[in-house]
Amino acid sequence: MEFGTMWxxxxxxxxxxxxxxxxxxxxxxxxxxxxxxxxxxxxxxxKDYIKAEESKLEQVKRWAEKLDxxxxxxxxxxxGFLGHPVNAFKLMKRLNTEWSEVEDLVLRDMSDGFISxxxxxxxxxxxxxxxxxxxxxLLRLQDTYKLDTQTISTGDLPGVSTDLPYKSTLMPEDCFExxxxxxxxxxYYHTELWMAQAxxxxxxxxxxxLDAVTVLDYLSYSVYQQGGLERALEYTKRLxxxxxxxxxxxxxxxxxxxQLAKQMKAAIEPKRLQEVAKEGEKxxxxxxxxxxxxxxxxxxxxxxxxxxxxxRRQSRFFCRYYDNxxxxxxxxxxxxxxxxxxxxxxIRYHDVISEREMEKIKELAKPxxxxxxxxxxxxxxxxxxxxxxxxxxxxxxYEHPVVDxxxxxxxxxxxxxxxxxxxxxxxxxxxxxxxxPHFDFGRKDEPDAFKxxxxxxxxxxWLFYMSDITAGGATVFPEVGASVRPKKGTAVxxxxxxxxxxxxxxxxxxxxPVLVGNKWVSNKWIHERGQEFRRPCGLRETD
Numbered sequence: 001m002e003f004g005t006m007w008x009x010x011x012x013x014x015x016x017x018x019x020x021x022x023x024x025x026x027x028x029x030x031x032x033x034x035x036x037x038x039x040x041x042x043x044x045x046x047k048d049y050i051k052a053e054e055s056k057l058e059q060v061k062r063w064a065e066k067l068d069x070x071x072x073x074x075x076x077x078x079x080g081f082l083g084h085p086v087n088a089f090k091l092m093k094r095l096n097t098e099w100s101e102v103e104d105l106v107l108r109d110m111s112d113g114f115i116s117x118x119x120x121x122x123x124x125x126x127x128x129x130x131x132x133x134x135x136x137x138l139l140r141l142q143d144t145y146k147l148d149t150q151t152i153s154t155g156d157l158p159g160v161s162t163d164l165p166y167k168s169t170l171m172p173e174d175c176f177e178x179x180x181x182x183x184x185x186x187x188y189y190h191t192e193l194w195m196a197q198a199x200x201x202x203x204x205x206x207x208x209x210l211d212a213v214t215v216l217d218y219l220s221y222s223v224y225q226q227g228g229l230e231r232a233l234e235y236t237k238r239l240x241x242x243x244x245x246x247x248x249x250x251x252x253x254x255x256x257x258x259q260l261a262k263q264m265k266a267a268i269e270p271k272r273l274q275e276v277a278k279e280g281e282k283x284x285x286x287x288x289x290x291x292x293x294x295x296x297x298x299x300x301x302x303x304x305x306x307x308x309x310x311x312r313r314q315s316r317f318f319c320r321y322y323d324n325x326x327x328x329x330x331x332x333x334x335x336x337x338x339x340x341x342x343x344x345x346x347i348r349y350h351d352v353i354s355e356r357e358m359e360k361i362k363e364l365a366k367p368x369x370x371x372x373x374x375x376x377x378x379x380x381x382x383x384x385x386x387x388x389x390x391x392x393x394x395x396x397x398y399e400h401p402v403v404d405x406x407x408x409x410x411x412x413x414x415x416x417x418x419x420x421x422x423x424x425x426x427x428x429x430x431x432x433x434x435x436x437p438h439f440d441f442g443r444k445d446e447p448d449a450f451k452x453x454x455x456x457x458x459x460x461x462w463l464f465y466m467s468d469i470t471a472g473g474a475t476v477f478p479e480v481g482a483s484v485r486p487k488k489g490t491a492v493x494x495x496x497x498x499x500x501x502x503x504x505x506x507x508x509x510x511x512x513p514v515l516v517g518n519k520w521v522s523n524k525w526i527h528e529r530g531q532e533f534r535r536p537c538g539l540r541e542t543d
Contacts, residue, residue: 060106073165083470083517085141086155087168088431092134093177095125135181137389137432137513139190144299144513145472149175149197159471159516172201172208172215179218191222213243220252229260297478298437302512307481316342322349322413329412341482344506346494349413353406353489358466360402361395361522365426368393389434390511392427410462410524414493417530420455429473429519435511437478440525441496441503456528457497459535461507464491464522472515479506486519499538501528 074081082088099122142152151157153170160167170178179194195218202212220235233256239249300306309317321334336350369391397404403424411418441458442449450457463475465486475484475492484492496507511519 056105060102063102076165079518082431083514084155084157084160084168085138085431085515086152086157086170089134089138090168090170090174092126092131092431093174096128096131099125131177132181132184133389134431135178136185137430138178139182139187140432140434141472141513141515142190142193144302145515146303149193153197153201157471157516170197172198172206172210175201176210176215176218179215179222183218183222188222188225191218192226195219195222213239213246216242217246217249220249224252224256229256229263232256233260294437294478297481298476298510298512301476301478301481301483302472302474304483306476306483313342324413324415327412335413340484340492341477341480343480344477344494344504346477346482346484346492348484348487349491349493350487351489352409352413352491353464353466355489357402357406358464358489358520360400361406361424361426361466362428362520364395364400364403365393365428365522369426369428389432389513390427390429392425394423394425396423406464407524410526414460414462414526416460416526416534418524418526420529421524421526422453424522424524426520426522429511429514432513433473433511433519434513437508437510439496439503439505439508441507443503450527453527454529457501457503458525459497459528459531460493460495460526462491462493462524462526465489466520466522467518469514469517469519471517472512473517473519474512475509476512477507477509479508486521497528499535500540501537 074087082091103119103122138152141147142149145158147157153175155167155169175194175198179191179198182188182190182194195215198210199212199215199219202208202210202215216235216239220232220239223235224232233253236249236253236256239246240253243249297306317339319336319338322337323330323334335352338348338350340346340348370393371391395403397407406424407418407421410416410421440461465488467486468488469486473486475486476482494507496504498504511521
């Protein structure tokens with residue numbers, strides 16, 4: 001029974017109980033007059049209920065129409081739609097937060113069928129952790145690619161066409177959620193940026209259920225935490241003009257004024273005063289210096305600001321047809337080989353996997369995709385990590401002829417035995433997906449890294465690119481400044497170990513965050529065992 005109907009029945013029941021208690025209403029006009037006023041109140045309540053129901057229904061209708069239009073556009077190109085990080089974040093937010101609000105709105109007013117369906121579906125919805133992860137991904141993209149909040153909130157990201165049908169924008173509520181996520185991590189730098197963006201959009205007149213008082217409360221505190229005492233005081237005063245009874249703001253106002261007076265009274269040297277005044281302006285540079293030098297190199301390479309090769313060095317790079325010493329399969333149809341870097345030597349092979357093969361690999365991997373793990377050097381066990389954000393699956397050669405065929409192709413081209421290699425790993429990067437700088441091989445401080453495999457260390461890496469990326473997602477080598485852009489249908493190859501068996505530390509590499517697009521890769525880690533005669537040791541230990 002619907003809530004409104006049930007409420008009316010209860011009210012009528014109450015009225016009837018009143019009648020049975022006071023029997024014989026008809027014998028007294030006075031009592032009957034009371035009933036008239038009771039009926040009048042009942043009619044008013046019923047009309048209020050109808051008005052509220054119509055208002056709720058109108059809200060639900062507007063929501064359904066908006067979502068109908070959005071999903072119709074999104075499902076035409078789901079991969080492209082989710083390739084835009086703002087769309088991915090808003091999908092997490094919608095399913096985790098906004099659909100719950102819709103459920104609460106219609107719970108009393110719609111049929112049990114809808115509620116049952118929604119309740120069943122909600123168990124498959126993103127969690128709070130998913131929404132937080134998507135928010136952190138946007139903050140990561142903001143830092144890595146030096147994007148301002150306005151660029152992200154309008155959806156005008158690098159490489160995104162202005163007439164893209166599914167380009168999404170962030171509303172004040174979305175900006176506020178990003179700020180809250182940063183706040184919960186005590187990241188006051190990003191809290192300020194996104195609260196300021198939310199406030200700016202409210203000031204511009206964007207319609208929102210968010211109120212400026214809430215935003216200013218977060219904003220003033222995050223600015224204060226970064227040393228911007230005067231600006232924190234200004235925001236607090238503005239908050240109190242909107243809500244004079246705000247207790248926390250009233251307390252903060254007195255405290256900020258006291259601290260400011262104390263600061264001025266301390267007779268700080270003029271030079272020091274200038275330093276304090278400029279402290280807020282230096283926040284970005286100070287925050288950057290907290291990063292390790294490698295982190296700065298990594299992010300520079302991701303932005304395309306890496307080391308540029310000299311013309312002389314670049315002149316040694318060639319493109320060629322390659323048959324791997326006249327391999328029978330490649331004599332008539334050699335592969336196209338291109339030099340990407342010289343030290344370490346990174347080779348790209350063009351058109352080495354077909355569209356049909358890539359689609360089959362994705363099809364086999366999708367049902368098995370799980371959060372990618374890394375080796376914990378302390379425990380030796382596999383674990384998830386914030387610096388590796390992707391999902392992966394493993395495919396064995398016996399599972400499908402296409403996997404076996406790809407393994408054989410890798411062996412034919414590299415000349416290395418893949419029988420002792422690890423299974424083909426397929427990875428798909430989500431919103432802001434990345435893998436920060438790491439080595440593929442086991443170092444001396446990790447003697448047991450691949451002990452359970454019994455095939456020695458990872459001698460080489462073969463990496464297929466199975467999708468084009470609109471922006472971001474490059475494979476970079478911070479130690480040497482190399483950057484390799486994903487290109488669908490190609491593969492890159494490099495040796496992780498020298499012929500002596502020592503690790504080549506210049507092969508330390510990373511997968512940059514995907515800014516726009518859907519990144520699919522598959523890789524083959526080839527091990528030492530079986531390569532004794534295919535890649536023999538040098539005569540010197542230094543080889």
